[in-house]
Amino acid sequence: MSGPVLVVVERRGRDPVRSSLEAIGAARNLAGGTGLVAVLLGSDLEPAARIVASLGASKVITVPDRRFDTFHAALWAGAVVSMAQELLVSTIVVAGTTNGRQLTGRLAARWGAAAVSGVTEIASTPEGVLVALRPIFSGRAIQEVRLEGPRRVVGLRPNAFPEPDASGPVGTVEEHPVPELGSTPALGQRIAFEGAAAGAGPDLAEATVIVSGGRGLKAPENFRLLEELAASLGGAVGASRAVTDSGWKPTSYQIGQTGRTVSPQLYIAVGISGAIQHLVGMISSRTIVAINSDPNAPIFKVADYGVVGDLFQIVPALTAEIRKVRGI
Amino acid sequence: MEILVLVKPVPDPETRLRPNAAGTGLDTEGVKWVLAGYDESAVEQALLLKEAIAGSHVRAVAFGPAPRTEEILRSALALGCDAATWAEASGEQALDPLLAAQALAQACSTGPVELVLVGKQALDDEAGLVGPAVAERLGIADYGPVVDLRWDVSAGQFTFARAIEGGLERMTAPAPMLVCLQQAWNDPRTAKLQNVLKARRTAIDRAPALSAPSAPEAAASSARISGFRLPPPRTGAKMIEYKTPQEAAEKLVRLLRDEAKTLP
Numbered sequence: 321m322s323g324p325v326l327v328v329v330e331r332r333g334r335d336p337v338r339s340s341l342e343a344i345g346a347a348r349n350l351a352g353g354t355g356l357v358a359v360l361l362g363s364d365l366e367p368a369a370r371i372v373a374s375l376g377a378s379k380v381i382t383v384p385d386r387r388f389d390t391f392h393a394a395l396w397a398g399a400v401v402s403m404a405q406e407l408l409v410s411t412i413v414v415a416g417t418t419n420g421r422q423l424t425g426r427l428a429a430r431w432g433a434a435a436v437s438g439v440t441e442i443a444s445t446p447e448g449v450l451v452a453l454r455p456i457f458s459g460r461a462i463q464e465v466r467l468e469g470p471r472r473v474v475g476l477r478p479n480a481f482p483e484p485d486a487s488g489p490v491g492t493v494e495e496h497p498v499p500e501l502g503s504t505p506a507l508g509q510r511i512a513f514e515g516a517a518a519g520a521g522p523d524l525a526e527a528t529v530i531v532s533g534g535r536g537l538k539a540p541e542n543f544r545l546l547e548e549l550a551a552s553l554g555g556a557v558g559a560s561r562a563v564t565d566s567g568w569k570p571t572s573y574q575i576g577q578t579g580r581t582v583s584p585q586l587y588i589a590v591g592i593s594g595a596i597q598h599l600v601g602m603i604s605s606r607t608i609v610a611i612n613s614d615p616n617a618p619i620f621k622v623a624d625y626g627v628v629g630d631l632f633q634i635v636p637a638l639t640a641e642i643r644k645v646r647g648i
Numbered sequence: 649m650e651i652l653v654l655v656k657p658v659p660d661p662e663t664r665l666r667p668n669a670a671g672t673g674l675d676t677e678g679v680k681w682v683l684a685g686y687d688e689s690a691v692e693q694a695l696l697l698k699e700a701i702a703g704s705h706v707r708a709v710a711f712g713p714a715p716r717t718e719e720i721l722r723s724a725l726a727l728g729c730d731a732a733t734w735a736e737a738s739g740e741q742a743l744d745p746l747l748a749a750q751a752l753a754q755a756c757s758t759g760p761v762e763l764v765l766v767g768k769q770a771l772d773d774e775a776g777l778v779g780p781a782v783a784e785r786l787g788i789a790d791y792g793p794v795v796d797l798r799w800d801v802s803a804g805q806f807t808f809a810r811a812i813e814g815g816l817e818r819m820t821a822p823a824p825m826l827v828c829l830q831q832a833w834n835d836p837r838t839a840k841l842q843n844v845l846k847a848r849r850t851a852i853d854r855a856p857a858l859s860a861p862s863a864p865e866a867a868a869s870s871a872r873i874s875g876f877r878l879p880p881p882r883t884g885a886k887m888i889e890y891k892t893p894q895e896a897a898e899k900l901v902r903l904l905r906d907e908a909k910t911l912p
């Protein structure tokens with residue numbers, strides 16, 4: 321691998337999103353001595369650029385232009401490919417955010433690069449071939465993909481790579497005029513954002529801990545128990561379809577075949593039986609805990625740790641214990 | 649409106665996965681190929697739009713080998729698509745998302761392109777690469793993951809929401825565009841028997857053969873799948889023995905902290 325590695329950094333507000341920091345961490349290992357360049361697009365980029373420069377990027381390029389404040393894959397891909405060509409980049413690393421997922425294929429087609437997405441592990445061979453692992457079939461199989469060409473785009477899976485620490489030299493921050501974007505198609509407009517309630521904790525897609533509830537909760541107000549447990553862990557709350565179908569929680573909470581697919585470090589399934597349609601949405605979580613009163617519930621077959629018992633007794637005890645050990 | 653929907657044949661979700669002899673892919677012996685997951689939602693969305701927009705027409709497009717690709721196009725026809733285009737490929741070629749995107753873009757551009765619907769990701773390879781790559785090749789905008797897609801007749805534009813981190817981003821956009829569908833939260837319809845029979849007789853159009861990429865282009869853009877394996881089986885949970893809820897909580901927290909190392 322000859323040219324530098326480029327990372328596309330996304331922000332929420334003024335801060336880089338966590339998945340982008342994970343991308344810096346992954347790219348740092350791949351770049352070795354060839355240099356790591358981070359690119360930020362949009363307005364008010366300076367605060368995020370400073371953070372990224374302290375985390376191992378040798379150079380941080382800011383492209384200040386309001387047009388990038390709304391994510392448009394076509395526009396972002398145009399700018400990033402232009403930068404990659406100018407900097408003779410060999411590899412572009414993209415975070416596993418929803419925008420990142422939309423960008424990866426578009427970048428690859430535009431740049432004429434090989435691409436792989438949803439990567440959980442990646443390494444470079446001495447010959448400079450990138451070898452990536454990615455879970456497929458809802459985590460029921462693992463695929464190995466080799467990228468041998470001179471240009472490659474690597475899309476990551478969220479929560480798979482550690483955030484880098486701020487050791488080592490601080491990189492430079494440079495402002496770059498908007499690069500040649502090439503032909504840009506007619507674009508849409510963002511008209512509103514319906515956010516989750518403030519203080520609702522992290523989004524399911526980004527959460528490192530998810531506490532998920534099923535029909536065993538018995539009533540919507542009992543979700544308060546799970547919200548407290550999730551808060552004690554800095555996590556998010558999810559649900560089975562039995563819960564969303566009953567209207568106890570909106571469909572955005574649903575995890576499974578017809579809901580979201582998540583892969584947190586820790587998934588705690590509470591009062592969920594473990595139907596296959598639920599399992600496909602969470603099976604690639606790193607550690608799975610099940611709390612269920614039925615010792616024969618199928619969830620125990622996929623869990624790492626199981627507690628057979630009444631959730632109304634176990635969950636409050638668990639929240640109290642976690643608060644104790646975490647000192648909160 | 650001319651609506652194109654891209655559908656990929658995938659192994660039935662109930663398939664027992666086994667690696668092939670070379671250990672590079674799924675052993676496809678005896679696999680049942682189906683229209684499923686996000687693509688089923690994409691077809692449902694196409695049909696809902698067709699019902700809502702007078703004079704519209706839905707064409708299903710697929711890239712892949714016989715007979716499975718033809719069969720899933722017939723499933724799409726049976727659900728209510730008006731026409732189908734098949735871009736033939738070998739089983740090997742069908743594994744390459746960027747090659748699929750090239751062929752699909754070519755197949756789409758034989759007629760007018762106003763709206764292209766694809767799944768957010770295919771149920772098997774979960775790449776999520778094909779949609780955005782098709783949009784790039786067609787030179788149109790792409791949005792995803794999209795829910796709640798409608799056509800606003802009076803404004804002459806689409807309205808939809810992107811399901812992104814932290815909430816829903818409401819957008820409007822003009823045609824032409826490509827959307828990667830998150831989900832039709834409404835359950836996809838099932839085909840009526842008479843339509844299944846009719847679909848068997850409908851002619852499937854053939855896309856022009858894929859023009860082979862030049863050697864350097866192919867080398868630059870090809871990713872080689874070199875391994876396929878099953879994760880170590882989950883052996884069943886370590887069950888926590890306890891007398892009081894407090895004891896269960898203490899034991900669990902200790903295991904998460906010291907053994908699994910996943911307590912934040």
Ligand SMILES: Cc1cc2nc3c(=O)[nH]c(=O)nc-3n(C[C@H](O)[C@H](O)[C@H](O)COP(=O)(O)OP(=O)(O)OC[C@H]3O[C@@H](n4cnc5c(N)ncnc54)[C@H](O)[C@@H]3O)c2cc1C
Nearest residue numbers: 534535536560561562576577578591592593597598613631
């Ligand atoms: C096409 C299709 C798609 C689907 N998609 C999804 C999907 O995306 N996501 C999804 O989740 N499901 C999905 N389902 C539904 C799925 O099959 C199950 O019906 C659903 O997951 C069951 O939800 P549950 O585990 O909450 O409820 P149940 O199966 O009713 O389980 C409740 C559990 O709570 C336990 N319990 C009860 N009381 C207590 C207590 N006091 N303490 C502890 N435990 C208790 C019980 O022992 C039981 O195991 C889908 C189904 C179909 C057919």
Ligand SMILES: Nc1ncnc2c1ncn2[C@@H]1O[C@H](COP(=O)(O)O)[C@@H](O)[C@H]1O
Nearest residue numbers: 655656711766767769770775776777778
């Ligand atoms: N071979 C194919 N034929 C038709 N459509 C496809 C094919 N491969 C992928 N697609 C479409 O692109 C989406 C994303 O696929 P993938 O990038 O493989 O995850 C699918 O949900 C389909 O809508």
